[in-house]
Amino acid sequence: MILERTLAAVFGANCYVLAAGPDRSALVVDPGAGATRGALALLRSNRLTLGAVLLTHAHADHVWDAQRLIDAAHAEGLLSSDDAVTVPVYVPEPDRYRLEDPDATTGIRASGMGFAEMAGSPWLAPTDLRAFPAEGFTRAFEIVPGVGLQAVAAPGHSEGSSMFFLNARLGDNQLLFEAEVLDDPSAIEERDYLVALSGDVIFKGSVGRTDLPGGDQVQMWATLRFLASAIAPETVLLPGHGAVTTMEHEHHGNPYLAEARIRGGDRRA
Incomplete structure (x- = not known):
């Protein structure tokens, strides 16, 4: 499986x-804003075409280049469908x-x-915006051929914030080294990993802020308490x-998860 990352210019x-x-x-x-150039480079270098866009939530720093990327991919002949110029953009319904x-x-x-103003570009609304299918919250939804995702609602940072889980067969992927899952490049064989796109729900050593419009600190504690008990430790x-x-690292090194285990959604806490 191909799994790569690029960074948006605004807020990284x-x-x-x-x-x-x-x-x-x-x-x-x-x-996000400024991600188009890097995303196109990854598509080209891996001989890929753009089949779909997924937004883990709809804050500006994660969505800004969605349509811009689609337009640029179309201009380069990098869309998966030869007879269409639109690409579906999926977002959890509460954030739509x-x-x-x-x-x-x-x-x-x-x-x-x-x-x-920070992005230096106007907002371009996606022309084919879709709610992530409800079925995808109960079983894997194949969003592009060979990539199936199952969503878990994780509100608190925003109303629709969600995490998306997939099984990924990976070898010497750089992101696995970064996560400290791999440490010996000479003994690497492809194997299956459980991977989660966690958006702004859980970061390394931190969690998403709740002071933006639609954020809810108590709901975030409840979300984190549930996720801490439900997600397998080996999940990347x-x-x-x-x-x-x-x-596993966040169980040991994330103080916000520890706090959530205590407060856990109690509005009197």
């Missing part, structure tokens, strides 16, 4: 490219409304600038910002 948001193998249709996850104006609904400002977490990690 992680953008991931997944495909069953070379010469296949690819899924691009969370193309944010795609009307993610600058306003995210509420991020820095140095007096809104997100569009691909976060929306920062380094790749594992659930």
Whole structure:
């Protein structure tokens, strides 16, 4: 399986490219502002075409280049469908409304600038926006051929924040070294890993903020408490910002998970 990452220029948001193998249709996850160039390079270098875009949630720093990437891929002849110029963009239903104006609904400002000013580009709404299918929250949904994802609702950072789990057969993938899953390059064989696209729910040593519009700290504690008990320790977490990690590492090194085990959604806490 192909699993690679590039970074968006604004806030360093992680953008991931997944495909069953070379010469296949690819899924691009969370193309933030400035991610188009790197994502296209990954498509070209792996002989991939763009088949779908997935947004783990709809904050501006994770969605800004979704349509821009599609338009650029179309211009280069890198769309998976020869007879269409649109690519489906999937987002969890509770966050779908944010795609009307993610600058306003995210509420991020820095140095007096809104997100569009920081990005240096206008918002382009996706032409084929779809809610991630409800069936994908109960069983794997094949979002592009050979890439099946099962979603778990994880609200708190935003109403629709979700984590997306997949089985990935990987060898000497750089992201596995970063997560400290691999440490001996001379003895690497491909094997199956449980991988989770964790968006802004869980980071290495931290979690997503809850002070933006739609955030809810108590709901976040409940989400984290559930995830801490439900996710297998060996799961590789691909976060929306920062380094790749594992659930085992976060059990030992993430103080926010420890706090969530105590508070766990109790609004009196």
